[in-house]
Every structure is written in structure tokens, then in C-alpha cells.
Amino acid sequence: MNFAPHINSDTVRIFVTSTTSDAINVNPAIRSYLIEGLIDRVGPAAVAHAPLELACERVQRLRPTLVIAVGSLVPDAAGLGALRRAVDAVGGQLAFWLTEDPYEFDYAFKAEILADIIFSNDGWAAHHYRHGSVHHLPLAASPTRHLRPIRPDLPRDIAVFFCGVAYPNRIALLRQADELLSRHPVEILGCDWPADLRCASNRRLTADEMADHAAAAWLTLNIGRDLDIANRRFALPQATPGPRTFEVALSGSTQLFFTTGLEICDVFEPEQEILLIDSPRDIARAIERVQDEPAAILAIAERAQRRALQDHTYACRAERILDLCGLRTCATPVGLGDLFAGSHMEPHGSVRV
Structure with a gap:
């Protein structure tokens, strides 16, 4: 089941980026799927995105309520400290959705230092973070x-x-x-x-x-x-x-x-x-x-x-992120025929700035 957004986009501004540069990002599709899921829940006007290389400037200009960085923590030259400072400057929340647990868990300390809220793709790894706000959030699938x-x-x-x-x-x-x-x-x-x-x-x-x-x-x-x-x-x-x-x-x-x-x-x-x-x-x-x-x-x-x-699309995961970050959604279902009609479409409607 999919959902059409019924939330006032003026009250929520969400910015999505990656935890690594696109030049070395081995799975950038997950970011696009999350963007698609967020749009499904809150509408296109509330969602913006950019690669990490452009994220700090965009965050400072758009002043989002929530910044979500998706991916791996292994690269050392990612610039995540600068992203943390940019989010602090606009009074937002910084969330990491880490998609390579437990295979890269030795780098978890970066998230523990920088993130306000951590989402781990692995349930067992989530129990091993030393952080006050850690949640298990499996990866998912994209209907489109x-x-x-x-x-x-x-x-x-x-x-x-x-x-x-x-x-x-x-x-x-x-x-x-x-x-x-x-x-x-x-x-x-x-x-x-x-x-x-x-x-x-x-x-x-x-x-x-x-x-x-x-x-x-x-x-x-x-x-x-x-x-x-x-x-x-x-x-x-x-x-x-x-x-x-x-x-x-x-x-x-x-x-x-x-x-x-x-x-x-x-x-x-x-x-x-x-x-x-x-x-x-x-x-x-x-x-x-x-x-x-x-x-x-x-x-x-x-x-x-x-x-x-019903349970395992990126829209479902986006709803959980928004709920745990204090940005609740209100949504109504759309029929399965609408999903199949768009099953080969690219993610669309977000603002790439």
C-alpha cells in the first residue's frame, strides 16, 4: 500500500544527502529511494537533496528542520564534521541512516560523535552503539x-x-x-x-x-x-x-x-x-x-x-524516520493500480538544488 501526502509542507523541510562523496558512493540508489519515500509522505515541496559535496552550502541556504545523511562511514575525507557545523548553524537535526552495518561497524564512532539520531540497517549492530538515540531501520524496496x-x-x-x-x-x-x-x-x-x-x-x-x-x-x-x-x-x-x-x-x-x-x-x-x-x-x-x-x-x-x-517500502521507512524525529505525517492510501502504473518510473518531484 502506498500513501499520498497530506501534510503542510511549510512546516517541514527535509534535506537528504549522503555520508560519502558521490565519486566513491557505492550505492547512491538508496538515497534516491529514500527521497522518493519522503516525497510520498510529505510532498515534493518539503524535500530537497544534494550530494555531500554541495550539502553544507545548501543546508545553510535552505535551513532544513531535518538533515538525513545516508550511507557508509568508512571514507576518512568525507567532510561530515562540516555538515555537522552547517546543521548546527541553522538549528536543525542531523540523522545518519547507516546502510553497511555490521560489515563496517568499526567506524560507528563517527556517527556516535556527529549525529543527533542514528538509524542502523542491522538490528544486532543497533544494540552496540554508544549513543542516546539509536534505532533499527532496515533497508527496503522501491515500488517505482x-x-x-x-x-x-x-x-x-x-x-x-x-x-x-x-x-x-x-x-x-x-x-x-x-x-x-x-x-x-x-x-x-x-x-x-x-x-x-x-x-x-x-x-x-x-x-x-x-x-x-x-x-x-x-x-x-x-x-x-x-x-x-x-x-x-x-x-x-x-x-x-x-x-x-x-x-x-x-x-x-x-x-x-x-x-x-x-x-x-x-x-x-x-x-x-x-x-x-x-x-x-x-x-x-x-x-x-x-x-x-x-x-x-x-x-x-x-x-x-x-x-x-504494506510494510517494506522506502515510504514506510521514511514514515518511521519522520516519526522518530518528531515530524509526524498524516496520509491516505492509494490503490495498487496506481503503483503498477508507475512501476518503471524514475524517482521524481524532489528539489535538487
Whole structure:
């Protein structure tokens, strides 16, 4: 479910930037998705944004109530101290939404020093901050980018889909499943896959291509990341499912989620909205279900898509940010037809100044 804004934009001015320069920002799309979600909640007149390189001047000119910086804290030359001073000069709040926990948690001290309020993408990492206002805020999905209609009348050409970097844990699982997957029409894509994996190919996909592939697949593998950048202090394990979980749900594919923790059960209901696996044998059983009960597999995808639209869009996350920062919204629902009509549109309506 999506929401149309019903708030007086004169009372709220929100400015969105990144925690790193765009030149080294590995995931700038999250910022654009958050902007889209904020516009959905408070309207375009209340939201402005700019890259970090331009943020201080824009903050001083626009005098926003709330500044949200999104991303990673690893780069040392980011200029976040200057952003803090600019926000102080206009009497605003500075929030960080950190999107790389727990993999970069050794740099959490930067947020602890600079931010008024911290949002962590990971539930377990959120418990380890030394700060008076820390909240767990998972990443999400964008209806305008990831949503695809589920069409039971159209054939699905892919039995199993996955796309991602070949981290060691992913290679290990797919090596075990290689013989099985090679017997079926699969698309295992991404980068750095070793040549001995017959089921995998080194090919990158855009966000649109990812959504299209998932929409064409009966099953999509969800295998978490296993690569720490700076996580030596506490060696925190990942607790919260990554954004791909919500993106694939919007795209309309039933997910095979490789279980590493129980938090997945808080965001999707096992067997009803997602299938949990821990071995190639579970993948084989899921493929058999596709062959024996295709309608049941589609029903799981449909329920997951409804759940994602209701609970796991960036508009939902934006509403929580605004609520926790003392900027409540009032909204009314829009029909699903409106969402599908705009499912391939770029984020629009914000003020890039």
C-alpha cells in the first residue's frame, strides 16, 4: 500500500544527502529511494537533496528542520564534521541512516560523535552503539523501481535466479548445488564466479534487469553477504535481511532464503511469504514444488508482494524516520493500480538544488 501526502509542507523541510562523496558512493540508489519515500509522505515541496559535496552550502541556504545523511562511514575525507557545523548553524537535526552495518561497524564512532539520531540497517549492530538515540531501520524496496505485476497467465522461463557478488559463502553453497542447478533452466549471475561453477555466469545486471529477471523466475535465491570491511572490534554477525529480500518480494518471485538468523521471520512469514533453506536438498525440494504445485508457489510470491507493499517500502521507512524525529505525517492510501502504473518510473518531484 502506498500513501499520498497530506501534510503542510511549510512546516517541514527535509534535506537528504549522503555520508560519502558521490565519486566513491557505492550505492547512491538508496538515497534516491529514500527521497522518493519522503516525497510520498510529505510532498515534493518539503524535500530537497544534494550530494555531500554541495550539502553544507545548501543546508545553510535552505535551513532544513531535518538533515538525513545516508550511507557508509568508512571514507576518512568525507567532510561530515562540516555538515555537522552547517546543521548546527541553522538549528536543525542531523540523522545518519547507516546502510553497511555490521560489515563496517568499526567506524560507528563517527556517527556516535556527529549525529543527533542514528538509524542502523542491522538490528544486532543497533544494540552496540554508544549513543542516546539509536534505532533499527532496515533497508527496503522501491515500488517505482522494483515492483512488477504478477501474471499467472504468462510462462516463467527461469526455475531459479540469483544475482550477486561471489562471496565465499555463496560460492560454497552453489558448489554444493551446482549439479542440481545445472539440470534446470537457471540464471546465476553477478561477478567473480569461479569457472568451475557450471550453473553460474559472470554478468552484471542493472536494478531494472534484476527486477525483470526475478519476475520471470519461479524461485529466487537469497544468500546473504559474508565479507567484512571493518568489523574486527565486535565481529558482529548480520542479523537483518538485506534490501534484496524486499526488492525481490516486490518483483514477484518466491524467495529461497538461506537462513542465518530468525529476524527474517519478523519481516516475512515462513512458508506463507518466503521459503527458508539451509542446504541444496531444500533447493531441490522447492524446484519439485514448482513442478508439482505451481499455483502454490505463485501464491507465496503474491503474499510476499502484498506484505512488502504494506510494510517494506522506502515510504514506510521514511514514515518511521519522520516519526522518530518528531515530524509526524498524516496520509491516505492509494490503490495498487496506481503503483503498477508507475512501476518503471524514475524517482521524481524532489528539489535538487
